[in-house]
Amino acid sequence: MxxxxxxxxxxxxxxxxxxxxxxxxxxxxxxxxxxxxxxxxxxxxxxxxxxxxMIVARPFEGLAAETELIALREFVPSATVPITLLEPVDPVPSITLATVLPAAAAALTRADRSILLGMQVQTHSGDLSRDLAAALEWALAAEPSSVLSVVGRATEGRRLADLIVDEPFDVTVHDSFGWWLEEEPEPGSEVAVSLERANTAIMPTARVAGLPGVYWVDAGEKAHLRWVRPEDEAPLMAALARLAVDEALDLGEGSRYVGSFRAHGRLVPVWDLDRDAHSSEWDGPAREFAVRLDAALAVDEPLTSAQRRARDGILGRQFTLR
Incomplete structure (x- = not known):
């Protein structure tokens, strides 16, 4: 040159x-x-x-409900959770965070001024936490019975943690979207037909053992358990590798560890499950696995050659969700 x-x-x-x-x-x-x-x-x-x-890798970092927020955003079909404002505003009866709203709206207000916020939206920026905060601020100022279809792509402004009380979530999983409506629709009406159509898309889902970020889902041919983990990837991978070598990576009879995916900066291990078993039958195995995993995470010794091979195999079965 x-x-x-x-x-x-x-x-x-x-x-x-x-x-x-x-x-x-x-x-x-x-x-x-x-x-x-x-x-x-x-x-x-x-x-x-x-x-x-630009994508914020961990939009919910630091929040006590980070793993639940990821689950509600990525794979839980119909669920709601009440949230509390840091600075209460009158006259807002209640604020509910939901998986998805009609037409994948970002937010809506009811006739009584109560608010529903949607996690699974049509359009979003690279910072989901800021999007949710923007939708909430819109709803707090909106007239009753209003709908916010999409959130703008602002690159500044408050984030979710700036507006709500940081506490664990008490999630309610629903088998329908009936909670969308303020009153029962007339049989055969357009609203009733639309609701029925939406309900048919819901895969049966349940929380497992009351543990945060752990959900059972019946996907049709198979059932799965998805577990959003709070740990950083490196120590979690090492712990899973130790369990794999000890043949303790599954959840017991009728289960098989199949891999994991990344979502919003956290890792989500996945197991295939016996579809004939009721979701509650996995409560005990999940709790037992949590104890085994905690013990494996507490080990700070270097991985053995067998454990390193197991870790490499586990790493090879990943993909990323955004």
Whole structure:
């Protein structure tokens, strides 16, 4: 490369850097970690031109209900949970976080001003926590019987943890979407037909053993157990590898560990289950597995060669959900 070409390339790089740096707020160093918590530099995250598309790897990090939020967002079909505002607002009777609302709306208000927030929405930005906060703030200011179809792609503003009390969730799983409606629809009406159509898409689902982030689902040909884990991936993989070598990775007879997927910065192990067994029959095995896993997580010795091979095999059976 000639000296002239090299100088020209350096000048272009400086120009690009200056363009990115200009997006930073006054006094914000664009090379410092982005305040959104993504782990990226500001200039490569919310300081970038396409900031609305940037994905915050763990949008619910730090919340006591992180694993439940991931489950409600990704694979639980019909469920609700009451949430509490840090600063109560009158006259809002109640606020309910839900898996999905009619037409995958972001939020709606009822005639009595109560609020429903949807986790599974049509359009979202790269920060699901900020999207939920924006939808909640809209609902708090909206007229009764209003619907927010989609949330805008704002790159700033409050996040969910800034608005609600940080506490474990008391999730209720439903076998229908009847909770969508304020009153029973007339038989044969358009609303009744639409509700029936939505209900047919629900796969039977149940919480397991009251454990956070653990759900049984009957997927038709098979039943599965999905378990959103709170640990970082490396120690969790090591613990699962130890259990695999000890032949303690399954949930007992009629179960088989099949792999895991990543969702919003956490790992979700999955087991195939005997479909003929009732969901409650897995409560005991799940609790027993939790004890085994905790013991394996507490081990801080290096993995043996057999455990490393097991870990590599487990790592090979993963994919990412976004």
């Amino acid at each position: 000639s000296k002239k070409t090299a100088v020209s390339k350096q000048n272009k790089m400086r120009g690009a850097s200056a363009s990115i740096d200009s997006l930073a707020p006054a006094g914000e160093n664009p090379r410092r970690p982005c305040p959104c918590g993504s782990g990226r530099r500001f200039k490569a995250c919310h300081g970038a031109a396409d900031a609305a598309e």
